Amino acid sequence: MTSTFDTRDHADAPRRLDGLRAEALMDEDLAAIDEDLGHHYDGDQYDRSERAALRRVAGLSTELEDVTEVEYRQLRLERVVLVGVWTDGTLEEAENSMAELAALAETAGSQVLDGVIQRRDKPDAATYIGSGKAKELRDIVAATGADTVVCDGELTPGQLIHLEDVVKVKVVDRTALILDIFAQHAKSREGKAQVSLAQMQYMLPRLRGWGQSLSRQMGGGGSGSSGGGMATRGPGETKIETDRRRIREKMAKLRKEIAEMKKGRDTKRQERKRHQVPSVAIAGYTNAGKSSLLNRLTGAGVLVENALFATLDPTVRRAQTPSGRLYTLADTVGFVRHLPHHLVEAFRSTMEEVADADLILHVVDGSHPEPETQLAAVREVIVSVEAQNVPEIVVINKADAADPHVLQRLLRREPHAIVVSARTGLGMKELLQLIDDELPRPAIEVQVLVPYTQGALVSRVHAEGELISTEHTAEGTLLRAKVKAELAAELEAFSVALTSRG
Numbered sequence: 058m059t060s061t062f063d064t065r066d067h068a069d070a071p072r073r074l075d076g077l078r079a080e081a082l083m084d085e086d087l088a089a090i091d092e093d094l095g096h097h098y099d100g101d102q103y104d105r106s107e108r109a110a111l112r113r114v115a116g117l118s119t120e121l122e123d124v125t126e127v128e129y130r131q132l133r134l135e136r137v138v139l140v141g142v143w144t145d146g147t148l149e150e151a152e153n154s155m156a157e158l159a160a161l162a163e164t165a166g167s168q169v170l171d172g173v174i175q176r177r178d179k180p181d182a183a184t185y186i187g188s189g190k191a192k193e194l195r196d197i198v199a200a201t202g203a204d205t206v207v208c209d210g211e212l213t214p215g216q217l218i219h220l221e222d223v224v225k226v227k228v229v230d231r232t233a234l235i236l237d238i239f240a241q242h243a244k245s246r247e248g249k250a251q252v253s254l255a256q257m258q259y260m261l262p263r264l265r266g267w268g269q270s271l272s273r274q275m276g277g278g279g280s281g282s283s284g285g286g287m288a289t290r291g292p293g294e295t296k297i298e299t300d301r302r303r304i305r306e307k308m309a310k311l312r313k314e315i316a317e318m319k320k321g322r323d324t325k326r327q328e329r330k331r332h333q334v335p336s337v338a339i340a341g342y343t344n345a346g347k348s349s350l351l352n353r354l355t356g357a358g359v360l361v362e363n364a365l366f367a368t369l370d371p372t373v374r375r376a377q378t379p380s381g382r383l384y385t386l387a388d389t390v391g392f393v394r395h396l397p398h399h400l401v402e403a404f405r406s407t408m409e410e411v412a413d414a415d416l417i418l419h420v421v422d423g424s425h426p427e428p429e430t431q432l433a434a435v436r437e438v439i440v441s442v443e444a445q446n447v448p449e450i451v452v453i454n455k456a457d458a459a460d461p462h463v464l465q466r467l468l469r470r471e472p473h474a475i476v477v478s479a480r481t482g483l484g485m486k487e488l489l490q491l492i493d494d495e496l497p498r499p500a501i502e503v504q505v506l507v508p509y510t511q512g513a514l515v516s517r518v519h520a521e522g523e524l525i526s527t528e529h530t531a532e533g534t535l536l537r538a539k540v541k542a543e544l545a546a547e548l549e550a551f552s553v554a555l556t557s558r559g
Contacts, residue, residue, distance in 0.1 A: 137162050137229075138198055139172035141209030142180045153427050157394065158209045158231065160344075165238050170201040174209075184219045185212055191223040198224050207234055211397065214263045232259060232397040239400065247318045254311040255399040257304050264297055264304075322409075334521065335384040335496045337376075338411040338447075340439065341420030342431035343391030346454040349479035350420055351388045354489070373410070378493035379486075383520050387414065394434045401441055412444040416495050420452045421467070423459035423476065428467055448495055450475065452488065457481050499523055499539040505551040508533040514551075517544060 139158050143151035151174050159169045173194070181187040185208055186194065198206060205227045206220070212230040221228045229237075236259055239252045339347045355374040373387045387410040401408075411417060419435060421428050432451070439445055451474035453459070453467050464476055475491060477484030499522050507515050515534050518524065522540035529535075533551075540548065 135165075135167040135205045136170055136201070136203045137167045137205045137207050138170055138194070138201060138203040139207050139209065140186060140194060141172075141174040142186060143174045143176050144179055150427065150430070153430075154209055154394070158207065158234075161231070161234050161238065161393075162207055165234055165241070167205070167207075170203050171197060173197065180210060180216070182213075183216065184223060185210070185216045186220075188223070191220055195224045198226055205229055207231070211395070217263060231395060232399070235393065235397055235400065247315065247322075250311050250314050250318070252400075254308060254315065255397065257308050257311070258399040259397065261301060261304055261308075264300055334375075335382070335415045336387065336410075336413065337384055337416045337418060337492060337496070338387045338389055338414035339418045339420060340389050340411050340435060341391065341418075341452075342422060342425075342435055343393050345391065345420045345422040345425075345431065346479045347388055347391065347420045350418070350452065350454060350477070351386060353479045353482065353485055355386055378496065379489055380493055380523075381519075382493065382496065382523065384415075384492070384496060387411075392435045392438045394430065396434070396438060401438060408438070408442045408444075411439065412442045412447070414444070414447055415497050416492065417444065417447050417449045418452050418492075419449050420454050422455050423453040423464055423467065424455040428453070428463065429470065432471075449473065450488075450491055450495060452477055454479055456483055499541045499544075501542060501545040502537070502539050503545055503548055504535070504537045504553055505548045506530070506533050506535050506553050507548070507551050511551070514548065518548070 139155055139162065141151065141155050141158065155172050155174055159172060162169050175186050175190055177187070184191045194206065197203075203226060206224055206229070208220075208228065208230045210230060211232045212220070212228070217228055217230065236252065236256050240256065243249045243252045339351055341347050351374065355376045373385055375383060376386045377383055389408065389410055417439070419432070419439075421431050421435075425431060436445075439447075451467075451471040453464060453471075453474055453476045455478060456464060456476045457478040457480060468474055468476070475484055475488055477488055479485075502525075507518075511533075515536065518536055518538050518540060521544055522538040525537040525539065527534060527536055535553075
């Protein structure tokens with residue numbers, strides 16, 4: 058799949074770039090290596106250069122075949138080249154990560170022209186891919202006409218600046234790309250505030266001053282003369298310091314707003330708990346089919362889109378088990394590998410729907426080449442919001458498009474899993490029964506004779522408890538049911554001796 062070529066092949070570079078074939082760029086000129094080593098070039102040296110080469114990742118281009126298609130796009134698409142550093146795992150895993158980055162770039166509205174990966178022990182501290190590779194990347198950018206480079210990792214402020222200085226176009230890292238997607242998709246006031254906070258947290262250490270923007274403002278007031286004077290000769294505050302101060306002030310304001318909105322969310326959650334309605338949270342990797350599953354289970358009519366992060370604002374719907382028990386079903390934001398920690402923090406209040414649930418439906422895309430990696434990434438976030446002790450059902454979705462061998466592998470690995478297709482309805486009946494079995498059941502058995510004037514209590518027994526038997530008598534409704542402690546206390550005044558089950 059990969060190969061290396063020396064400087065004599067550089068004349069053919071445009072042709073190779075147009076073909077987008079999986080080829081590698083060497084980081085040293087082979088002739089120079091021969092000269093340095095006294096022409097004793099052996100296999101080990103070749104292996105080293107092969108390992109360090111930039112490998113072209115095939116099949117990433119989303120360049121439009123027909124230019125007229127551009128007319129249907131609202132905005133001019135950014136033309137991007139992707140670059141990744143492969144530090145561990147197999148080449149296939151590295152290429153899958155790059156394919157996911159390409160999908161993220163497309164979701165953000167970009168046009169992927171090319172993609173390269175480099176094998177390194179760790180990213181270069183200065184330019185992420187090393188100074189030699191950065192220059193080769195600059196040549197690829199120039200040849201493709203790209204205006205942005207997207208890196209498959211979170212870059213330090215220094216790496217970002219140094220790489221931009223070499224490639225001469227805008228450089229964006231994976232974190233900034235995900236933040237941009239979230240900003241495009243957030244619809245609710247809370248979602249927008251959470252994304253804004255995460256963006257500011259990311260931006261704060263990466264502010265970069267240019268030219269006159271770094272000139273100093275005048276210090277504290279003095280004689281008022283334009284030439285300065287006493288009390289005006291201090292350094293004052295630089296433009297970049299002013300920007301940082303303003304960002305911090307905005308962040309403090311946003312945190313306060315999010316805390317206020319969190320109170321409202323907590324109140325609603327407490328109200329559901331007070332009424333003893335069990336809750337189920339749908340969690341999973343982005344684009345695994347969570348919203349489609351919610352629609353199948355509740356008929357909610359939630360937006361379903363084949364795109365990453367189509368759902369950002371949590372949706373809570375009422376649903377019913379086959380036995381008639383009511384419960385709530387919450388659709389949550391999709392997770393992704395290396396989800397920026399700024400986002401995890403900013404969306405913590407939203408993700409509490411998962412932590413406070415009685416059951417998690419962990420949806421995984423069965424048609425994905427690496428579903429196990431998706432499972433691990435989601436569980437990492439579940440642990441970060443302290444929801445690891447909530448019972449979990451692994452729902453392997455998209456069975457209609459999945460490889461049967463992959464489904465078997467997942468079922469062997471995940472003992473508490475079920476295979477479904479939200480698109481075709483396959484396995485939905487079994488999933489509903491599984492939810493019914495897994496939801497916490499009321500523990501206290503009561504037998505009560507409720508007067509007909511207390512119809513609200515009878516309704517609560519139906520909604521919150523498990524009805525064993527019901528009988529209408531002259532004095533009222535004779536109920537035998539299992540209920541939770543709070544409702545049992547309210548029914549105690551109408552209690553009658555338990556009869557045998559017969």
